[in-house]
Amino acid sequence: MKPIETTSPQASVGAVKLIPTDDLAVSILQFSGDWVKKATIGGSASEVIAELAFKQKPHRLLLQSGDLTAWDSRLPTCLIKIGDECQRLGIDVDVAGLPEGVQGLLKLARAVPERTGARRSEQGKPMLTEVGKAVLAAWKDVQGLVYFIGEAILAGWALLRGKARFRPVDMLLCIQDAGPSALPIITLISLLVGLILAFVGAVQLSMFGAQIYIADLVGLGTVREMGALMTAVIMSGRTGAAYAAQLGTMNVNSEIDALKTMGISPMEFLVLPRLSALVLMMPLLALYSDLMGIIGGALVTVSAFDVSFLQYYNETRRAVHLSDFSVGLGKSVVFAILVAVAGCMRGMQCGRSASAVGDAATAAMVNSIVYIVVADSVITLICSRFGV
Amino acid sequence: MANPHITVMGLTMAYGDFVIQHDLNFTICRGDVFIIMGGSGCGKSTLLKHLIGLQSPAKGEVFYDTQNFWQTDASERVSIMRRIGVLYQSGALFSSLTLSENIALPLAEFTKLSRVEIQDIVSYKLALVGLAGFEDYYPSEISGGMQKRAGLARAIALDPEILFFDEPSAGLDPVSARLLDDLIINLRDTLGTTIVVVTHELASIFAIGNNSVFLDADTKTMLATGSPKKLLAESSNPKIIQFLTRGEGRAV
Numbered sequence A: 001m002k003p004i005e006t007t008s009p010q011a012s013v014g015a016v017k018l019i020p021t022d023d024l025a026v027s028i029l030q031f032s033g034d035w036v037k038k039a040t041i042g043g044s045a046s047e048v049i050a051e052l053a054f055k056q057k058p059h060r061l062l063l064q065s066g067d068l069t070a071w072d073s074r075l076p077t078c079l080i081k082i083g084d085e086c087q088r089l090g091i092d093v094d095v096a097g098l099p100e101g102v103q104g105l106l107k108l109a110r111a112v113p114e115r116t117g118a119r120r121s122e123q124g125k126p127m128l129t130e131v132g133k134a135v136l137a138a139w140k141d142v143q144g145l146v147y148f149i150g151e152a153i154l155a156g157w158a159l160l161r162g163k164a165r166f167r168p169v170d171m172l173l174c175i176q177d178a179g180p181s182a183l184p185i186i187t188l189i190s191l192l193v194g195l196i197l198a199f200v201g202a203v204q205l206s207m208f209g210a211q212i213y214i215a216d217l218v219g220l221g222t223v224r225e226m227g228a229l230m231t232a233v234i235m236s237g238r239t240g241a242a243y244a245a246q247l248g249t250m251n252v253n254s255e256i257d258a259l260k261t262m263g264i265s266p267m268e269f270l271v272l273p274r275l276s277a278l279v280l281m282m283p284l285l286a287l288y289s290d291l292m293g294i295i296g297g298a299l300v301t302v303s304a305f306d307v308s309f310l311q312y313y314n315e316t317r318r319a320v321h322l323s324d325f326s327v328g329l330g331k332s333v334v335f336a337i338l339v340a341v342a343g344c345m346r347g348m349q350c351g352r353s354a355s356a357v358g359d360a361a362t363a364a365m366v367n368s369i370v371y372i373v374v375a376d377s378v379i380t381l382i383c384s385r386f387g388v
Numbered sequence B: 001m002a003n004p005h006i007t008v009m010g011l012t013m014a015y016g017d018f019v020i021q022h023d024l025n026f027t028i029c030r031g032d033v034f035i036i037m038g039g040s041g042c043g044k045s046t047l048l049k050h051l052i053g054l055q056s057p058a059k060g061e062v063f064y065d066t067q068n069f070w071q072t073d074a075s076e077r078v079s080i081m082r083r084i085g086v087l088y089q090s091g092a093l094f095s096s097l098t099l100s101e102n103i104a105l106p107l108a109e110f111t112k113l114s115r116v117e118i119q120d121i122v123s124y125k126l127a128l129v130g131l132a133g134f135e136d137y138y139p140s141e142i143s144g145g146m147q148k149r150a151g152l153a154r155a156i157a158l159d160p161e162i163l164f165f166d167e168p169s170a171g172l173d174p175v176s177a178r179l180l181d182d183l184i185i186n187l188r189d190t191l192g193t194t195i196v197v198v199t200h201e202l203a204s205i206f207a208i209g210n211n212s213v214f215l216d217a218d219t220k221t222m223l224a225t226g227s228p229k230k231l232l233a234e235s236s237n238p239k240i241i242q243f244l245t246r247g248e249g250r251a252v
């Protein structure tokens, strides 16, 4: 009995043959040739089983290795399949004619019997079941959101009473990450948005010679709407998804379990610093974004539409009031909470696998954008009702 | 017997400037069950990484047969790596695949077997490690010890020539650990597999090991190589004796 040859050049062949004997109650199953993974095998376990069950119907099956030249896991695999079937059919199997190594492996494979109830049957479910499951999952999602918000409010209350347990240095890192580090991309996007707004307005307004009102359009558009909205969208992709991935990975590594057993609330320790960092930083970023947007608008108007910088500046000051700023800032605080909640919630609810972390990051991003747009519409509606 | 499979010559391992072990020299023969021992943090897992191609040596050579593992070109190295199976210290199962998919992955990539045959082999391998019936579970749904055994089933999926185990019995109950030892010996006897094991389990070391190397964290080099039983009987180094007798000293 040779061990497997890993580098045999010629194509190898193996075969299994069921041989009846003079005694009707006994059959011989003979294995010959190469039983390795890259060999072609003549005959298969299922053919043998079919023949045993329907044709020969012996009481005893002698397993023998004829001129077996080489074998690997393929042989025991086939033997186990046949053995299981024989047990079901009530046929005695005699393995004494097999190489000792194979007998040893077979014994090992049977050493730990299958745990009852462990196996899962994968049957197709009727469609109604799937629909029901989807609805239940959605309902659970809503419950999860409510639960999470409740927990977050409790943690926030603990923070206000000065009883929240978290490391200030974590908070500083989060602030650094959610604030100054985001400036470059906010600068770029806001400038371009201001530019685009100016161009869109200019095409119409310059027809009436009213270019000066581009300043009104850009100023109000950015301060009331675009500044807060664009900042929130950028932060949901940049920071919200990162929160989901961080917390999700911590969940995969049981780090969140470890915090819980230490008696530290993950809500206070992990979520609170992230949430407060975003709530503190997003309004500032939105203000900065407003400034950049107005500068972007000014660049276009001054360079292409025959308005001086001073005129543009004065017109903007006339058009944009403090109340407009407060609307924009109010929105950005709301958006900050939504982005942080979506990111942290998805992270905390993350499953325990690599793909679950990816799903959590995606879900965090998608959810926060949906929340942002819905909240924005609601706030805009309320503002117009009250004439703010 | 004396048919060298892996030869390590003057190996120095370092993370950056931080030397973990220097001047390692030993030979692993075909069909050996080779034990890497030493205290926690002395560099056993690091040594394993050098042997399986995950980390290149700071100095020295690793030979597979007569091939210089770290000097040959990348494609040669990959073909050597395909002949080895590894069980990582933490299992390293793919978390988004079921156990059955985990084990079927190398089979589907590197053999031409049909799906039914692959499925049969998967069931057989799971039965070998005592996990029959757990095909459709995800790694996160089974216990730590079970993950370890599933990792082992994946390592032996392709019947590799050389198997590397990083602490295979950590986290297993004594009976399962014993079955694992039986499996290791069986693989060696039936398929002629060379087996390299990192372990602290004294019972295993003496039961299965026929060759070993002892790494020391203080002197940052190996103290001895040879059969564990012989080391216990003949070594004069107090550190080795302490290790092999759980600090109780040699019985007189």
Ligand SMILES: Nc1ncnc2c1ncn2[C@@H]1O[C@H](COP(=O)(O)OP(=O)(O)OP(=O)(O)O)[C@@H](O)[C@H]1O
Pocket: B015, B020, B038, B039, B040, B041, B042, B043, B044, B045, B046, B047, B089
């Ligand atoms: N990625 C890394 N970067 C820097 N140093 C490392 C790295 N991984 C390990 N080390 C250091 O190398 C040394 C050896 O680590 P290694 O994981 O090989 O230990 P070990 O012998 O396997 O220990 P154990 O028995 O606990 O698994 C340790 O001192 C560790 O601090």
Ligand SMILES: [Mg+2]
Pocket: B044, B045, B046, B089, B166
């Ligand atoms: Mg280790």
